[in-house]
Amino acid sequence: MSYAESNAVFGTESSTTDGHADAPAAFPRWLLWAVxxxxxxxxxxxxxYALRYLYTGPEGVEALNSVYEMLNMTSFNDFVAEQLPKFKEHRTLLYFHAAGMGTALAVGAFQFVPALRLRWxxxxxxxxxxxxxxxxxxxxxxxVFAVVLPxxxxxxxxxxxxxxxTTTFCFTAMGLLRLLQGDFTHHGEWMIRSFxxxxxxxxxRIMIIGMDYAGLPWHENYMIALWMCWVPNMVVAEVIIQYRRARRNGEPFLGPSPRAAGVA
Structure with a gap:
């Protein structure tokens, strides 16, 4: 992929090449880096930290107790104790899940560094x-872990x-499919959804800490966090994708496009 193609894919161009108006101004670079x-x-x-299971085994879950105690979150001690026998029963699933998602979480953000995409x-x-x-x-x-280890x-x-x-698996699979098809624009969009x-x-984990300090009992805390940790993320991803499409097409992010206004 050439430099120009990469710019077009990831929306880093300030204007389009088909006669459209300049794209909306990007957010300040310092703000993007801060986010x-x-x-x-x-x-x-x-x-x-999740990769510790590869060398500690299921007993690595007990390390969470020291972390929670350091944060003064003693309400999760019972939760940690409940997980250990289940982790021991399903070691293979634990290793694959921890190694896979731990690695993906550690390296995923680096895929969105422009210099890495464009220069290296x-x-x-x-x-x-x-x-x-x-x-x-x-x-x-x-x-699978969630089903066999409720x-x-x-x-x-x-x-x-x-x-x-399911969403992580499907979004990543769609990103891979678009990549194999040479559809780099939609590949990038699916990878935003995946990450x-x-x-x-x-x-x-951020929500669990916040709700624990708010005094929410751990069962309610954990239940709310399990839903709120991914559904809002999906909505934010779609907003980012629509914003990038608007910039790429030289159209306003909010409101009708110049072409639509002309037709009206």
Missing amino acids: WAALAVPSYFIGM FRVHQSIGVVYMAAALIGSFAGG AEPGMAAVVAIVGVA SQTLSGTTL
């Missing part, structure tokens, strides 16, 4: 292969986990 860092930094450490495209491709393989394996294992809050929790696992669901691993 990226706010997502990428915790995601990297959460993803790397081979690096972008290599990370992309790792991300897609990890997300497909980790999400599939997570969905979450304590009940069926609604199982549905939530299966839901995010929005992978980010549920970050938003889940």
